Amino acid sequence: MAETRPGDTRERILDAAERLFMAHGYEGTSMRQITSEAQVNLAAVNYHFGSKESLMQEVFRRRLDWLNEERLRVLRALKAEAEGRPLKPSQIVDGFFGTLLRMGSDERRGGMTFLRLLGRTLTEPSEFIRAFLAHEYQEVTDCYKEELFRALPDVPKAEIVWRFHFMLGATAFAIAGTDELRLVTDWQIEADDATDRLDRLLPRLMSFLLGGLRAPLPQFRDAAGDGR
Template structure:
């Protein structure tokens, strides 16, 4: 019998209404992006995406095939244009302020100005764009970290070299971990809010430009990059706090051991009292005179006899009051 041939070509999902394949794909990407911002990569599921995008699972499989490919498309459509704009602006800054004339603020501006501009434009980023960047850099899932290493390593190296020229007093290894720490802290702030709320928080009812807001955001980052390395006095001060904590822990352990010792002593005293009482009872039982074997047998026989008597036989006789006339006749006969 001739075998049934099964095609390996994926079937397109059935279209409904006037929705096109491009619209469906965009809805899926938008839904995935919003879920990723809200809950991160690991907690984003295909079931949630289909529910948010109002499509079936066949549509997701048709356009992407897997969750990883779908997430790569989400990140690629945002981070790709962003990194291109960042590198172009960094090139312009380095040309305008060559060599060590470039300042830390210039490099920080080249890193964040394109992100702010894209957040202002709904066609390429929109209001949630900064939150997306914050989530990307704060997400610890292996997939996101691998994607950043693969697609953003060149950009990171260019900006690290620029920061090194702007901060020649900092050793490269010191600058590296400071950048990682401070930029991740800033990413956490961006992931928790959107640009409108940030503007409102910084403005406090006053007009505030993007440059002013960026200065507010990056001030602490640049302070962390520029602060000198800690000296011996700072290390000694912190070491004294560690020593004080050790002393407090030792005192608490000693107090706890003292309480345990007191509790053990109380338990031992209670046990001694109980043992003494048990000894007294044993001595009293030993001092009690013993019955002879015959007396014990007689006592047992008497108890058995009493127990064998019928209940009615053991009941006391019932007496009735005497007749007064009979008593008078008996007394007269005696006289």
């Protein structure tokens, strides 16, 4: 067993693939781009990962395994503190989406690069990627959904599921295009680093998500008027 410098080539490939998949998508990134950026031989990907598909899965597994565990940790802590009483919706939303967004400040977990990759991949067309992500996400997502059911006993479960879906969409889009707000506005954002951007995004997104989650149910079609 030689094991020259274990995890050196592998990690370099994963880092390069993460960056390139984020920038150009799965189909738009070639093995030659990846191995060139990682400064390893072309055959290294197939040697270490078997195929491009397996590489893609490993890129996500490396980050999502930690995210899943962290989310469960946070949820357990919240439930322990609540001592049997239902959690507040704001706690649940922050536990699920806040934990995700705070990943963007942690360079050891992929930082903004992975965050943006994940946001984009949730609407990725490739069949196997969506299937893989659904499988990786299902368990923890169900735990948080259950907690939302408990926190909002008067809201039909189906409505909560819809709104969870909407929250996921707003979050995915927000992290996928953070530095391309130009798509929706020409409002100039000062060029600062990703962490600062996250600091401004997080509280705003949280209040938006909570506002949407707690909006009046669409029974008779907005009888209340506008308000503000």
